[in-house]
Amino acid sequence: MVVIAGRRISPQNLGAEYKRFTVTPYAGALGAVIEGVDLSQDLDEEMIAEIRRALIENLVIFFRGQDMTPEQHLAFARKFGTLNQHDQVKGMDDYPDIIEVRQEPTDTRNFGGAWHGDVTYLPEPPLGSILYAKEVPPVGGDTLWSNLYLAYEDLSPGYRAMIDPLTVIHTPAIIYGEKSMDWSKDSSVKSAPTKAAHYEVEHPLVRTHPESGRKLFYVSGAYTPRFKDQTEEESGPIIDYVMYQATREPFTCRWRWQAGDVAFWDNRACLHYALNDYYGHRRIMHRVTINGERPVP
Numbered sequence: 001m002v003v004i005a006g007r008r009i010s011p012q013n014l015g016a017e018y019k020r021f022t023v024t025p026y027a028g029a030l031g032a033v034i035e036g037v038d039l040s041q042d043l044d045e046e047m048i049a050e051i052r053r054a055l056i057e058n059l060v061i062f063f064r065g066q067d068m069t070p071e072q073h074l075a076f077a078r079k080f081g082t083l084n085q086h087d088q089v090k091g092m093d094d095y096p097d098i099i100e101v102r103q104e105p106t107d108t109r110n111f112g113g114a115w116h117g118d119v120t121y122l123p124e125p126p127l128g129s130i131l132y133a134k135e136v137p138p139v140g141g142d143t144l145w146s147n148l149y150l151a152y153e154d155l156s157p158g159y160r161a162m163i164d165p166l167t168v169i170h171t172p173a174i175i176y177g178e179k180s181m182d183w184s185k186d187s188s189v190k191s192a193p194t195k196a197a198h199y200e201v202e203h204p205l206v207r208t209h210p211e212s213g214r215k216l217f218y219v220s221g222a223y224t225p226r227f228k229d230q231t232e233e234e235s236g237p238i239i240d241y242v243m244y245q246a247t248r249e250p251f252t253c254r255w256r257w258q259a260g261d262v263a264f265w266d267n268r269a270c271l272h273y274a275l276n277d278y279y280g281h282r283r284i285m286h287r288v289t290i291n292g293e294r295p296v297p
């Protein structure tokens with residue numbers, strides 16, 4: 001391994017070992033741009049295996065200048081697993097497995113505007129999401145990702161030993177439950193507060209990634225209000241510190257979108273944040289999410 005700006009990166013990240021396309025690291029902490037792949041095509045197994053490896057090594061991979069139909073977007077995602085239909089947010093009428101993340105010029109709230117992982121409150125949370133930019137504002141609307149391996153590994157051994165055995169409660173209740181904001185009139189989310197969001201799932205705070213074998217945090221903003229067998233007040237200081245650590249600037253990257261860009265992130269290894277700084281402009285993205293597995297310590 002060599003160290004580049006704090007990132008543990010193997011020589012193949014630098015492009016030497018990818019046979020089918022080039023992989024160029026994008027930021028010090030995470031992210032890579034892949035060139036030489038047309039995602040609208042029926043990609044063969046070798047190509048998919050290399051894309052998967054690039055995803056695991058870089059946590060979020062970017063493809064520029066893509067031109068995909070919804071069917072091609074879904075077909076690409078299915079190469080990595082079964083698809084996840086969001087349990088609280090309605091998909092597109094003709095494509096229930098695609099969420100249209102739509103922000104109209106007069107909308108004031110946005111979808112994904114806080115650090116989180118996608119639907120981490122499911123018993124088997126997603127492997128990843130593939131976000132395709134259809135229409136973007138002239139400036140603003142960037143998305144940020146953070147590297148949860150680096151955030152965890154940067155902690156002192158004493159702090160890691162203290163948090164390693166903890167179990168976190170994940171729940172959609174704060175965002176989609178009865179006391180949440182009413183999103184039903186928003187352009188993208190269209191979900192009204194519901195009792196159905198009042199369920200809880202337990203996951204280890206520190207999980208071992210099923211493909212890399214490395215340990216990392218598994219926290220997720222408002223989806224993770226407390227530890228098992230503790231109150232929110234008791235859990236708050238550690239949860240807040242872990243979220244602060246998980247999203248510190250040196251562990252992040254920030255992508256400025258162009259229409260046709262695609263970002264594919266490993267939802268088990270990073271958090272993301274959609275900036276809401278483009279009032280007066282439209283932004284339309286299509287998101288497809290791929291099912292994952294139950295987290296293990």
Ligand code: SIN
Pocket residue numbers: 101111112113118129131142143272273274275285287
């Ligand atoms: C999300 O999936 O949280 C939305 C990300 C974005 O729109 O940039």
